[in-house]
Amino acid sequence: MDAQGHGEATVVDGGVTELVVMWVGFPLLGAGLGAGLTAVSGWLADRPWVPFDNWFAFLARLPEQQAYAAGCAVPALAGLVLAYIGTRERLIVTVRRTAVRLRHDGHEQEFSRATVAGVFVDNKALVLLGVDGGELARERSDLDRDRLAAAFTGHGWPWREQDPHREAYRRWVEGLPGLPAGADALLRARQRALDADRGGEIRELRAELGRLGVVVRDEGKRQYWRTAGEPLRREERTDAGWVTDEERDR
Known part of the structure; x- marks a missing residue:
């Protein structure tokens, strides 16, 4: 997980490695799985308990080159869809001395330092507590707790070790x-x-x-x-x- 300083802001997100895993790894994994299933598509098509048996029967009827092209392309495309969803749903935290911005699932929220009484991680969720005792935000993610703590404390925010x-x-x-x-x-x-x-x-x-x-x-x-x-x-x-x-x- 990366914690990057950009001028007066610190950005904490999954970093480039996370994006590479999603946008390269997921499609490659899908293509590899598709190639393996295509190789045994004839056998799978004859098993009534196998889901998508019509798809495997279709692959088994195709010439080998076309069968592998189709059999790899569809799961690779599914991998790209998963990468898009994963990119959209990952949490990006931008911390400044006066405000914090949370970007998650295509939505952005920004909170002024004056409205936040405490920040902590609870069961993999980043939580911002309001001065009224309520929660301003609770965003679940896999961001590293120590990097989040460093980003918030580095800008003077009241980081708490646990939910008070x-x-x-x-x-x-x-x-x-x-x-x-x-x-x-x-x-x-x-x-x-x-x-x-x-x-x-x-x-x-x-x-x-x-x-x-x-x-x-x-x-x-x-x-x-x-x-x-x-x-x-x-x-x-x-x-x-x-x-x-x-x-x-x-």
Whole structure:
């Protein structure tokens, strides 16, 4: 994973190696798999339990050169599609002293330093905590935690080793008291989305819960929640280390 400084900004992403693996490795892997399957296409076409048996029967009827061309081209194209999806979905973090920009799945979000009370990684997700105790962003990725920490602390952001609210979460059970009005119904809908792996709906419902003051995190298919609660104390980096607003004012 790369952490690159560009002027006053530090960019953390998967780097060139990640792009090469996706745009070169995926198509080559697909073509190699296609060649292997084409070589035994006649045998596969005669097995009723093999999926896409009509495709293998078609390859078996073609002259050898044409069969290999078609048999390699289709999975190689599938590899390119996967590379496009992977490139679009990878997280790119651009950190400056006054703001951070997150680019993920074709969307960009930018947050001012003044609105962020803490930054940490939770179960491979980069989390930005707001000054009201809620979460401004929770973006899952494979970015290296140490590189993210270096990028944020290098620009004076309040990096935290773990979620300061981790003890406040409770597992969601339908009908559990303590939730704001309407939150239980949203969590039920989100549980259905989790069970069906509907990523877009999961994110939308997280945002809806956030507007009700409910923060949600997932462990597998299980949902855990807390209310935004007491805001975190703002922190500032000094030569003596991190200090809160109250400590600095004294």
